Amino acid sequence: MVESTINATQAVVTLDVPIQGLVWGSIITVNMWAKSIGTGVVFLAAFLWFRHKKDEMPNLRWLMPVLAFVSLNVFLLFTLIDLHQPYRMIHIFTHPHWTSSITVGAWMASLFLAIITILMVIGVADAFPGLGGKKCKLTAIARNNSGFYEKIMPFMVFLAIPVTTYTAIIMAQSSARELWQAPTEVMQMMWAALMAGSAALIFISGSWSKEARKDLALVLTFAVFFSFMMYMGEYFFSFKSSEAEAVLAYVHSGGAYSVEFWFGMTLGFIIPFFLGMSYMKSENMTLLRFAAILALVGLFLVKDVWLKIPQMLPLS
Amino acid sequence: MKLGFLVDLNLCMGCKGCEIACKVENEVPLSTWRLRVKYIDLGTFPDTRRSFTPLRCNHCESAPCERICPVSALHYLENGIVNIDSDRCIGCAGCMMACPYGAIYMDPETNTADKCTYCAHRIESGMMPACVVACPVEANIFGDIEDDHSHISLYIMEHKGAVQVRKPEKHTSPTHFYVGGGNATLNPLAHQRIEGFSLFNDITHLEHVGDKNHGILDRFLAPFTGHHGPTDNASFIESATDTESHEQEGGH
Numbered sequence: 001m002v003e004s005t006i007n008a009t010q011a012v013v014t015l016d017v018p019i020q021g022l023v024w025g026s027i028i029t030v031n032m033w034a035k036s037i038g039t040g041v042v043f044l045a046a047f048l049w050f051r052h053k054k055d056e057m058p059n060l061r062w063l064m065p066v067l068a069f070v071s072l073n074v075f076l077l078f079t080l081i082d083l084h085q086p087y088r089m090i091h092i093f094t095h096p097h098w099t100s101s102i103t104v105g106a107w108m109a110s111l112f113l114a115i116i117t118i119l120m121v122i123g124v125a126d127a128f129p130g131l132g133g134k135k136c137k138l139t140a141i142a143r144n145n146s147g148f149y150e151k152i153m154p155f156m157v158f159l160a161i162p163v164t165t166y167t168a169i170i171m172a173q174s175s176a177r178e179l180w181q182a183p184t185e186v187m188q189m190m191w192a193a194l195m196a197g198s199a200a201l202i203f204i205s206g207s208w209s210k211e212a213r214k215d216l217a218l219v220l221t222f223a224v225f226f227s228f229m230m231y232m233g234e235y236f237f238s239f240k241s242s243e244a245e246a247v248l249a250y251v252h253s254g255g256a257y258s259v260e261f262w263f264g265m266t267l268g269f270i271i272p273f274f275l276g277m278s279y280m281k282s283e284n285m286t287l288l289r290f291a292a293i294l295a296l297v298g299l300f301l302v303k304d305v306w307l308k309i310p311q312m313l314p315l316s
Numbered sequence: 317m318k319l320g321f322l323v324d325l326n327l328c329m330g331c332k333g334c335e336i337a338c339k340v341e342n343e344v345p346l347s348t349w350r351l352r353v354k355y356i357d358l359g360t361f362p363d364t365r366r367s368f369t370p371l372r373c374n375h376c377e378s379a380p381c382e383r384i385c386p387v388s389a390l391h392y393l394e395n396g397i398v399n400i401d402s403d404r405c406i407g408c409a410g411c412m413m414a415c416p417y418g419a420i421y422m423d424p425e426t427n428t429a430d431k432c433t434y435c436a437h438r439i440e441s442g443m444m445p446a447c448v449v450a451c452p453v454e455a456n457i458f459g460d461i462e463d464d465h466s467h468i469s470l471y472i473m474e475h476k477g478a479v480q481v482r483k484p485e486k487h488t489s490p491t492h493f494y495v496g497g498g499n500a501t502l503n504p505l506a507h508q509r510i511e512g513f514s515l516f517n518d519i520t521h522l523e524h525v526g527d528k529n530h531g532i533l534d535r536f537l538a539p540f541t542g543h544h545g546p547t548d549n550a551s552f553i554e555s556a557t558d559t560e561s562h563e564q565e566g567g568h
């Protein structure tokens with residue numbers, strides 16, 4: 001990999017221990033990917049409610065928290081299974097160390113999930129009046145406090161920002177993985193959330209007004225475009241330490257993960273961009289759904305590769 | 317008191333006594349290490365030289381591993397040692413992502429992170445770290461760097477200008493120093509790692525961190541079933557038997 005010939009020293013490692021391979025692999029990718037959907041749908045719902053009337057997107061009020069609830073649980077489950085001592089997860093709450101963004105993130109994500117659960121219960125209870133029968137206390141409480149949903153929604157949007165970006169801070173704290181330490185990583189996480197959120201909502205937007213759907217397509221198109229540009233900037237032009245540069249030079253030259261990176265970029269960013277643009281004219285829903293699937297798949301691939309490449313840095 | 321470590325690379329003869337002493341003292345499992353001695357060959361024939369570099373945790377004053385640990389399993393002791401509490405560790409591997417020196421491993425038997433502690437348990441009872449005691453040429457010098465008259469402080473003063481730390485650009489402020497090393501020994505980019513060509517064994521990449529036989533499900537079942545899976549060294553053995561390419565490249 002980075003072992004270019006070094007004439008100046010002519011130094012060769014002749015004996016060393018086996019080098020540890022990947023430590024954070026695809027489990028963490030699922031974690032980040034699912035989190036992007038979970039927070040992204042909240043951003044998108046807020047945006048759409050700001051721009052349009054609620055009855056233009058009748059199912060959004062209950063389906064948004066359901067989508068977020070499922071995604072966040074996938075995110076937390078995969079966080080848990082990546083731990084070598086999963087039952088000790090509780091230590092994050094009983095012995096928190098606040099300099100760690102892992103701790104801060106876990107607390108915020110838990111709070112976020114708790115509030116999303118409340119939104120989901122209210123949203124579902126309102127959408128299905130017969131649910132649980134007349135005697136169900138939970139749905140009765142939810143229906144009686146229906147207005148609470150709108151009250152906590154702004155707080156949810158506000159909380160979704162750090163929940164989606166805290167992974168970038170964990171990466172910034174990962175001093176051994178320099179490619180993760182780019183300040184742009186924070187924005188990359190935001191774009192990933194907008195991309196994943198709009199892609200996920202496209203699947204439930206069949207009954208929405210044309211304008212609302214167009215807005216979804218617009219956000220998806222913008223998100224893949226800016227995300228792509230940022231990846232390109234990072235990949236080709238940013239200034240990094242010599243070690244990070246050496247790893248990237250190896251990938252650029254067709255080394256490990258190069259094919260996956262470009263495959264993911266084409267699938268998840270370039271093609272959805274053109275499909276999203278074409279939707280603006282054609283309003284072809286099948287194409288838009290196809291773009292959404294590609295964006296979700298491509299985002300996963302690129303996130304996976306971006307997680308793994310920096311772990312090739314030699315540390316000694 | 318702030319404890320520090322210094323290795324005089326001019327003295328080190330690569331005997332690996334420290335490595336073995338550390339393994340025995342701390343019961344470091346197979347396939348993992350707290351301390352290792354890396355060999356580097358420098359120059360071109362006939363003008364060549366072999367250099368040895370003992371590598372261990374640097375007990376950084378500004379330790380990224382301590383900062384990222386969500387549960388304070390990694391913590392500072394009053395004497396400056398960056399210690400680890402394996403009962404606290406949740407095994408998130410955050411510290412492995414943060415340590416720029418690759419000094420932390422995931423113990424395949426306890427499923428928790430571990431690393432060199434400067435033998436904190438020995439220090440507590442007034443003994444020197446096991447590696448210091450084992451070194452036959454006294455290349456390892458350990459002591460209080462805040463005490464101007466300690467052996468290590470005198471050594472640092474005597475070699476002023478020639479004292480190095482690993483990756484100073486990381487701003488971790490290591491308390492582990494080297495004398496007599498060059499760029500090639502301490503900088504990972506200044507040497508080549510040729511796969512399959514090495515002195516005693518192939519340089520291999522561990523595909524699995526922790527026990528290969530200890531999968532995700534086992535982690536959840538471990539408290540009920542116990543951990544019976546043996547530490548599996550098959551991955552090294554398999555690659556070690558692939559001698560063809562090794563020999564083609566001039567290996568023994």
Ligand code: SF4
Nearest residue numbers: 373374375376381415
């Ligand atoms: S060398 Fe690594 S493990 Fe040791 S204190 Fe520094 S960052 Fe932590």
Ligand code: SF4
Nearest residue numbers: 385405406408409411
């Ligand atoms: S693996 Fe253990 S010691 Fe390392 S950061 Fe996680 S909890 Fe802390």
